Amino acid sequence: MNSELFIIPFNLGLYFILIYSVVRSTVWFRDLSRSDKLRLQRGFFGRPFMQSIREIFMESLLHRKIFRKNPVLGYMHMSLAFGWFLLIVFGTIEADFFGERHLNPPSHAIFFRWFNPGHGDTGFASVYNFWMDLLLAFILSGLLLAMIKRFIPGMMGMKKTTRHTWVDRLALISLWLIFPARLFAESFTCGANGSGSFLTGNLGATLASFLPAAQIAPWFWWLYSLALGTFFFLLPVSRYFHIPVELFLIFMRNSGITTGDRSSSYTEVQTHACSSCGVCISVCQMSYAAGIHNIQSAYFIKGLRNDRDISAITANCLMCGRCEEVCPVGIELGPMRLIERRQGERQDSIPGFLERYSLTRKRSTIERLPTQSYSYLEREDPARADVLFFAGCMTHLTPSVIAAMKKIMESAGVRYRFMDEKGGVCCGRPLMLAGRDREARELINHNSDIIWKSGAKILVTSCPICYKVFRESYYLEAQVMHHSEFMKNLIEEGSLRLGYLHRKVVYHDPCELGRGSGIYEDPRSVISYVAELQQATQEKNMSLCCGGSLGNLTLASGKRALIAADAAKILTQSSPDELITACPLCKKTFVQATDTKVSDIAELVAAALPEPARKARSRIRRMTARTLADG
């Protein structure tokens, strides 16, 4: 009879986790909004399905993204995930093919060697045996790396590794025990029976030469089963829950579900899909430049998962978006944090064990009362204009940018009106970054009213912060353009005659313009037109934050200066003549942090204008007409 008692822990664990997964997925599905349900259904039975399967293979098993980021770390994850996957697949085949019966229970494949101790001496079976040993060795090599990573994170190129709760530790120990236990269990059994391939066979023979292998083997089979069972039971309450949840997340994301602006089961799934891998910590400037090590996205998500009062963590983030770019799981960390910022004040509620892991539990949401009110703003009646220039609050502190824009627009013959010449009203983006969307709406309405009344076809702004909110949260007829896009258009249609400046410059992508709005190429092509553009080591989607970000309400000025100094140092590595940015806030921040000249892209272009500026009034009409036609 094959029914050894030691398979019980494994079986219990396996059936528990299978049932749990089904119930949990059902609950999450049930809690989705109606439209998201529909999306998921369509996604599951449509083209996104194959896409998801492919992604699961590439990311959840092969861990391609982590591989690209850090090959050693990628290998570690791949050997454990893909190796284990292969071991299960080929183990099942092995049991079905070489076992007494076909279609065995899972335990039969997992403990195959126990049930077939003498298997695999000759021919194809021995080749297969070799393959199974190779897979085990593959996994064990990854495990060795995991241990190194945990104890000496620096060796893996990781600056910091995440901290664990005791449940995580227990789960980690059981996970770590699984494969060594299997190795020794198989080796002792092989040793006692003179079977096994290069790994289990040789190790078994050696062990059997001085130990009673037959008596010791069952103990290790018990350990193997217990480790597996414990791991399965702890899975839903430990960080390793991310492994199954990530599969669910992939299906949801490929079906077109997005985070949105309030918590939902999608935010729940994302919360649980975080593997705490710590890649977000490594890229966080707050960590390596400013020495703040407890607010990174991994900790933020962990706080969410454990329902802690994380308001301090939530607030203390630059919202630069670098972590989101590198997150191997693809969690929308920015929107997740903004959702949390929209919450009201919260007490630290530490739930009981059962409450904490109850299937229906969600992070409690607290309605935040409005803190600001702008009913004092009076309506304005602006003059009409085709092109409206909105400098933005910050730009009023960089008058050279305004002067440059005036010069450029006059030179190109643009008939514009300077909307906030006498000081306007804030665009609302800083309020949104602070989670005060409702209040921001008041400012948005105020500004929208002015823009609509002006009848503008184009709204140009010099501030990426304004640009993002104009584009995403305003309902306008006017086409919103950042001044770099606007200048690019003027250059391309020939309205601007520019000389060439013999300067080497480096371009810094402002967070809100680059990662925030996806504008990477327009500023670069404008710069290349008038100067020699050098490459920065960290640019485009991995561009650094200047440290001045309005996304952080609590960061002290000294810490900001550290971030700015570090970023400026990296940007000016190639000793450029000038550091070019496209954001008044970045400019103000960098000026303080470097001796290299810092200019806005508009200043650079204005410097390339011939003196005296020639007018080309007719050309803008053409452009406006074209924009109208496009619209």
Add this chain to the structure above:
Amino acid sequence: MDQANKFGFTINRSRLIDYDRSDRKVRDYVTLMEPSFRLCFACGGCAATCTAGYHKSFNLRRMNTLIRRGEIEPLREEVTRCMLCGKCLLVCPRGVNTRNVVAAAAAAIRKLDRNEL
């Protein structure tokens, strides 16, 4: 007026910052939440550049002084007018984290009303 006459001295009391009687819980809370609050030397740069202050009475420099003196009442409405635009942050010669001072002051007043300070 009746009250004032009854005690004679109360007429002038409202004009006086009675530092020994004033409630400095709000000041302590704001200082705790934003230590740079203490750095203000009242230059008025924030109030000069303020986007909101251009439209309606909102004066961070004055707010800072009043909180230090325990004078909270005049701030109740004012504190809601800030747009968080951050210009003051760029102007402040002392590196006060101005926006967080406003946020902390608003939170402190809410807590004061709920007796949570």
Add this chain to the structure above:
Amino acid sequence: MKEALKHIVVAGGGVAGMEAAGALAEMGFRVTLVEKNNDPGGHLGRWHALFPDRRPADEVRHYLRKRIEHRNINVITGTTVEKIRHHGHEVAVDLSGGTEERADAVIMATGFDLFDARRKEEYGYGIYDNVITSAELEDLFNNGRIVKADGKEPARVGFIHCVGSRDEKVNNNHCSKVCCVTAVKQAIEVRKMIPSCEVFCFYMDMRMYGPYYEELYRESQEVHNVNFIRGKVSEASVNINNRLVIKVEDTLAGRPLKMELDLMVLMVGMEMSAPGAKCAAASGLPAGINRFLETADHHFGNNLSSMKGVFYAGTCTAPMNITDTISHARAAVEETVRYLNRR
């Protein structure tokens, strides 16, 4: 046999350097005075009149020039001191251009640089025509006419105090000490030259620390009708008439204030001089947080450096006025002589 004269190199030919060189030569030492510009005189060379009594700067310039007309003094111009190092019992001084001077002692009198007003972009220096620095106003005084960029006389002039001083945003937390009284002096001069011109000083604190400074402040109000508004100007722009518009809070009235100006004078503060800082860094002489040279003791060793045979004089250690600079230079000479006699 007559002992060879002891040799001292003085780095910097401004007020401190000239006074120190003169005093040492008078006492029988051989002095090499190294000056980066083509003429000694330092910032004083540009000034028209001095606070608090508005005495012509020429008088002090004349005194100092006489002071260094001594056969023991060799003046090397157009040259900077690059590095100071020990060489046996002597001090070796590397000069720009690759030459070397051997000396028994060195006095660092590298002085200060005026704050580059472009770094305070919101004030529009270098962007708007009618924004000038306090030093450029002295140029106008020397020319005998105060005019705007269009050649016309201003009807309203504003003085902005603390530009580049007491400002974390430009990494200068220190007070430059002399700008307040300079602004009052210049305000009076503007009022005297153009009686119809309104003059405003925008200050954070009036730091009238020296003798007769407070009296000058009083006189500016009593006699010359200079207006004082307590508030830091946050930014300047130009309006459609090309007139400057400044934003400030009138902190005493408690309300934001907007004002049009014809001419805006930025009272630029003092910073450690760039060549001085470079030399100090190369020589291993420590600088303080304010980037001025750190003296051995703020009370009893204010002329002493951390390096044997190297002494400090004047504004390379901290902002100071001319009176204090001369006193400080004389004290440095005393310390130097004491050191040479003891050796």
